[in-house]
Amino acid sequence: MQRRCTTPLMHSLRSFSTTTSSTTTNKIVASVLFERLPVVIPKIDPVIYAFQEFSFRWKQQYRRVYPDEFYKKYEARGKGDYQIHYKPASRITEADKANDKRSLQRALDRRLYLLLHGTSYDSSDGKPVWHLPEKVYDNEETLRKCAESALQSVLGDLTHTYFVGNAPMGHIAVQAADKADPLKKFFFKSQVISANLINVSGCDDYVWVTKDELLEYFPDQAEYLKQMIIS
Known part of the structure; x- marks a missing residue:
């Protein structure tokens, strides 16, 4: 008679738990790459x-x-009493001329990304730094829910936002401010939908920057962000 295996299946699988503890909560951060898509077609190369x-x-x-x-x-053909005289609007806006980085009406042919100025989890001595909207993973159902909470904390609501997918677009380990174990940041992409003005609060200052400008704010992570962000 063939002997049957009596070992439970769960004993051969890796255990998994959805509960969080203090040892893991302070090591995982959900960060949101909030972008405004191009408004006009980019110029031809x-x-x-x-x-x-x-x-x-x-x-x-x-x-x-x-x-x-x-x-x-x-x-x-087409010649008659009705003639349409169309003059295209300028690609250069008043925000471009004034270099107003708090306005969404700039760099219309590029993607813009939201950066916040304030205390961050990887800032040293609690000094304000530029960072993406972020939140430490606590007891949310999923990591994306944590990312939504991070963005909602600075926008007030998510009416004019759209999260692209449920999975993060990338992750990176950064050294924490207290020199403890590195923080694991998971990046989620969200986009501005049907809005020309976004009210941002809960920070000292904020800017909307292009990809090239964003890399200047994070020189230590520039190489990774350059590969992760496609624009």
């Missing part, structure tokens, strides 16, 4: 523009030649 110009001229030599009567009829 000069290399791409040169290729499109070359491609157009190359195709012109093989284009079909139509009789002159066809062009005269084509040019007469």
